Amino acid sequence: MRVAVVGAAGMIGRKLIAQLLGAGALAGHEIEAVHAFDVVTPTAQRGAVSVTATAIDITTMAGANAVLATDPDVIYHLAAVVSGEAEADFAKGYRVNVDGTRTLLEACRAATEAGASPPRMVFTSSIAVFGGQLPDVIGDDHHLSPQTSYGTQKVIGEQLVQDYTRRGFVDGVSVRLPTICIRPGAPNKAASGFYSSILREPLQGQPAVIPVAADLRHTFASPRAAVSSLVRAATLNSAAIGSTRSLTLPGLSATISEQLAALERVAGADVAALVRREPDPAIEAIVEGWPRALAAERAIALGFEAESSFDEIIAVFQEDELGH
Amino acid sequence: MRVAVVGAAGMIGRKLIAQLLGAGALAGHEIEAVHAFDVVTPTAQRGAVSVTATAIDITTMAGANAVLATDPDVIYHLAAVVSGEAEADFAKGYRVNVDGTRTLLEACRAATEAGASPPRMVFTSSIAVFGGQLPDVIGDDHHLSPQTSYGTQKVIGEQLVQDYTRRGFVDGVSVRLPTICIRPGAPNKAASGFYSSILREPLQGQPAVIPVAADLRHTFASPRAAVSSLVRAATLNSAAIGSTRSLTLPGLSATISEQLAALERVAGADVAALVRREPDPAIEAIVEGWPRALAAERAIALGFEAESSFDEIIAVFQEDELGH
Numbered sequence: 001m002r003v004a005v006v007g008a009a010g011m012i013g014r015k016l017i018a019q020l021l022g023a024g025a026l027a028g029h030e031i032e033a034v035h036a037f038d039v040v041t042p043t044a045q046r047g048a049v050s051v052t053a054t055a056i057d058i059t060t061m062a063g064a065n066a067v068l069a070t071d072p073d074v075i076y077h078l079a080a081v082v083s084g085e086a087e088a089d090f091a092k093g094y095r096v097n098v099d100g101t102r103t104l105l106e107a108c109r110a111a112t113e114a115g116a117s118p119p120r121m122v123f124t125s126s127i128a129v130f131g132g133q134l135p136d137v138i139g140d141d142h143h144l145s146p147q148t149s150y151g152t153q154k155v156i157g158e159q160l161v162q163d164y165t166r167r168g169f170v171d172g173v174s175v176r177l178p179t180i181c182i183r184p185g186a187p188n189k190a191a192s193g194f195y196s197s198i199l200r201e202p203l204q205g206q207p208a209v210i211p212v213a214a215d216l217r218h219t220f221a222s223p224r225a226a227v228s229s230l231v232r233a234a235t236l237n238s239a240a241i242g243s244t245r246s247l248t249l250p251g252l253s254a255t256i257s258e259q260l261a262a263l264e265r266v267a268g269a270d271v272a273a274l275v276r277r278e279p280d281p282a283i284e285a286i287v288e289g290w291p292r293a294l295a296a297e298r299a300i301a302l303g304f305e306a307e308s309s310f311d312e313i314i315a316v317f318q319e320d321e322l323g324h
Numbered sequence: 325m326r327v328a329v330v331g332a333a334g335m336i337g338r339k340l341i342a343q344l345l346g347a348g349a350l351a352g353h354e355i356e357a358v359h360a361f362d363v364v365t366p367t368a369q370r371g372a373v374s375v376t377a378t379a380i381d382i383t384t385m386a387g388a389n390a391v392l393a394t395d396p397d398v399i400y401h402l403a404a405v406v407s408g409e410a411e412a413d414f415a416k417g418y419r420v421n422v423d424g425t426r427t428l429l430e431a432c433r434a435a436t437e438a439g440a441s442p443p444r445m446v447f448t449s450s451i452a453v454f455g456g457q458l459p460d461v462i463g464d465d466h467h468l469s470p471q472t473s474y475g476t477q478k479v480i481g482e483q484l485v486q487d488y489t490r491r492g493f494v495d496g497v498s499v500r501l502p503t504i505c506i507r508p509g510a511p512n513k514a515a516s517g518f519y520s521s522i523l524r525e526p527l528q529g530q531p532a533v534i535p536v537a538a539d540l541r542h543t544f545a546s547p548r549a550a551v552s553s554l555v556r557a558a559t560l561n562s563a564a565i566g567s568t569r570s571l572t573l574p575g576l577s578a579t580i581s582e583q584l585a586a587l588e589r590v591a592g593a594d595v596a597a598l599v600r601r602e603p604d605p606a607i608e609a610i611v612e613g614w615p616r617a618l619a620a621e622r623a624i625a626l627g628f629e630a631e632s633s634f635d636e637i638i639a640v641f642q643e644d645e646l647g648h
Contacts (some may be wrong), residue, residue, distance in 0.1 A: 090433075090491060093428075102418075109414075132568070143467040145568065152487040156480050163476040167414060244456070244469065 002027035003234075005071035006058060006104065008036035009043070011183060016076060017045050024049065025294060026074065027235040035070040038079065058100040064107035067263030068116075074234045075121045075170075077104055078105045082190040083128060086150035086174055097153035105160055109169035122233040123161050123247065125154045127219065127291045128159040129157035129176060137293045145317075147289055158246045160244060165245050172293070175232045178251030178294065178306065181220040182317040195220070198256075199263055202274040203322065208258060211280035217236045217249035217292040221306040222316040229304050236302060244298075250306045252313065262310035266318075326354035327558075328391050330382060330428065331402030332360035333367070335447070335507060339551045340400060341369050348373065350398065351559040359394040361387075382424040388431035392440075398558045399445045399494075401428055407452060410474035410613065418457040421477035429484055431447045431495035443624045445496040446557040447485045449570065451543065451615045453500060461617045462570055471613055482570045489569050497557045497565060502618065502630065504573030505544040506641040507587040515610045519544065523587055523638060524581075526598040527646065535604035536582060541616040543575035546629040553628050560626060568622075576637065577617035586634035590642075 003020060006015050013036070020026060020034055027032040033050040041055040052070075056063035058079050067075060079100055086093030101123065112118050128151035129144045146152045154176075161172035182203075183196040195218065196213055201208035221229070229249050241247075264272035296304070307313045319324035329343060331337050337360070344358055356430050357374040360366040365379040376394075380387035382403050393397060403424055410417030425447065452475035453468045470476045478500075480561060485496035506527075507520040518535055519542065525532035545553070552571050565571075588596035620628070631637045642648035 141467045143465045146483070146487075147490070149487055149491070152483050155483050159470070159476050159483075163470075163473055166471070166475070203508050 001026050001031050001069060001074050002033045002035070003031060003074045003076070004035045004037065004067050004070050006037045006067055006074045007077065008038050008053070010078060011185065012180070012223065012230070013038070013042065013076070013078050013135060015043075015223055016078075016230050017051075018239040019227050019231065021045055021049065021051070022192055023213065023231075026231065029073075030127050033070070035067070059103055061103060061107065064103040065110075067104065067154065068107045068111045070117050072118070075104070075108075075119050076230060076234075077121055077123045080124070081150070083148055083150040083292060084191050085108055086153060086159075087148055087191075090149060097150065098156050101157040101160055105147045105164045105170060112169050118165075118168055120169045120229055120234055121161065121170045123157055123172060123174045124230075125158050125174045125176045126151065127176050127178055127248070127251075129155050129158065130291050131289050134289070134291055138248070138291050138294050139267065140298050145269050149288075162245045166243070169239055169315055171187035172245050175229055175233050175299075176246065176248045177226055177229070178219045178221045178249060180223055180226050181313060182321075183223065183294075184317070184321040193282065194283065195259075198275050199259060200317065202263060203267055203314070203317065205274070207274045207276070207279045210275060211278060211283040212216065212256060212287055213279070213284070214257045214260075214277070216287065217255045218287070219253045219294050220313060221249065221251050222313045223318060224316045225306045227296065230305055232302070232304055240302065246304070247299045247304070248294050248296045249299050249304050250296035251294055252307050252310065254310050258272050259310050262314055266311055266314045271310045281292070325350050325355050325398070326359070326394060326396050327355060327398045327400070328361065328394050329400045329402065329648070330361045331404065332377070333362035333364055334402060335509065335549065336504070336554070337362070337366065337400070337402050337548055337561055339547055340402075340554050342373075343551050343555065345373065347555075350555065353397075354569075357394070359396065360380070361389070361391055363530075364389045365445055365636065369475050371591045377430055380603065383419050385427060385431065386513055388427040389434075391428065393430045394442050394587060395440070399443050400558075401425065401430070401445055401447045402555060403446070403537070406472040406475070407450075407472055408515050408517075411472055411476060414473060417473050417477055422480050425481040426484055427614045429488045429494060434490065436493050439563050442489075442492055442495045444558055445485065446554055447492045447495035447498045448495060448554075449482050449500045451500050451502055451572070451575075451618065453479050453482070454615050455613050458613070458615055459502045461619050462572070463619045464622050486569045490567070495562055496569050497560060498570040499553060499557050499623075500570065500572045501550055501553070502543045502545045502573060504547055504550050505637060507547065508641070508644075508645040515607065518607065519583075522599050522609045523583060524641065526587060527591055527638070527641065529598070531598045531600070534599060534601045535607040536609070536611055537581050537603070538581045538584075538601070540611065541579045542611070543577045543579060543615055544617050544634075544637060545573065546637045548640045548644060549630045556626070556628055564626060571617050571623045571626070571628070572620045572621050573628050574620035575618055576631050578634050583634050586638055590635055590638045
């Protein structure tokens, strides 16, 4: 089993590779090699198997062909310009998120047309594909109506994965990840960044600001749950997935108040007191249209899981990032 | 009012230009010029206003910039590789239907970033965006699940039009046309071609073959109704359209039997007897998943119309093509 990870330098990419190296197997097969790709050379991780780390430009055929040259059984396509940056830099968002995905799929087409078996491709989509007037709980067949360039680009990526799969050029699965929380490290340019910082900063003794209303509801999964989902997505039997290759993953639906109550339960009132409200109308306008809860019935039936409380999500952060 | 028509050499493009030249006005403004573009030089039509005809490659920035160089108030983007050909030639379908649309939108972005007002773009999408398990009547918010490369490419085009409109680079409207019937002239490479030929051929004394079951239901509009819809789409007030820029247009829902009954009523039993059934499993497999009826509530509220009987659709063909 050879695994290629495109977007390996990002937070999820690094955690995924660590998980793969730790497990040593994927989908019941021993992992023979993990090939890590990103626009910057990913940090090489050590393990019992061969690991390479290569800088590529995924928007070029040379970059995409370098991925296929490793003869991967599974390709994780995690590379993306995130929401805030895709909105700020229109051309870059389309270049990386649309052209990059298309180029990688074209490389898969060339490989399969030359006789290779279609590799499993796991494409990380997002709940940003949903927007506009949303129901309290979004069903699996809810229509896609993104309100951002990032969401639009993810819809296009899903459509490409679907059609290239139908044509036999790849064996793709698009997983719509809920908002990942608690992200470790420095904030990225995603508009959802505050959802992590209002917990991450206080847990490390720093103040944090809540830019939105306390009753705002949204849907979450920990980085650990996201990585488990990516592993599961590579493991799924093609027939079990069926012809619809996009899956909305389950998430924990919670309000800001519920996040803070969990913070106080887990870390105490002094820590929770480090958070103060300071409404930011610009951020409120962006996030008020975001999904509040996801039915995710197909994904749950296929064995995908998220946390069931924010206490758990905080505990994952403490265990995986703070060494508790 | 300057109008650019991209895909002007096709059947709908030619009829649209004839209509515009005949009316002399669009959206209440006198038409000053009509600029016709296609991959082959469109036939220049005569009228009271300036008409140009230019061959371009819409997949190149030079081609798209040639359209914008005419400083259009309205751009009709009708250029497409049709369903059968997009399935047979995967790369060509993506090149024309996806890259061509993106390139044209990029030229609009460059023009608006240089200070031009965003032109109204009318993009012809298709009911091929719908597929899989469909309800008897498809609502405006039904999820898009194309089952062909053509349908996938139309979804992607709609998403691009939506996002470029949201960003102010164009003032776009995507109209999902029902199957056009009765198409004049020779069959094109669309899988829906038989729906026209089973009426067109007998009305001109020729035999025809029905490759599908008599109770198969589908949804139709005449070329004249399609052109009226394209005129209306250019006329719509941006605020009236709202933020969702894709519209499912109304169609006449009818079975093969109803088509043939209308043929017999309008043209007599001898003409209807020229049609014989000869099931083609390949065509049946493609069309059995097609929409049976469309609610089209938003489009109807905005004034779009289709015929209300197949007798009317046949009469339109007789008037517009046979000179009755």
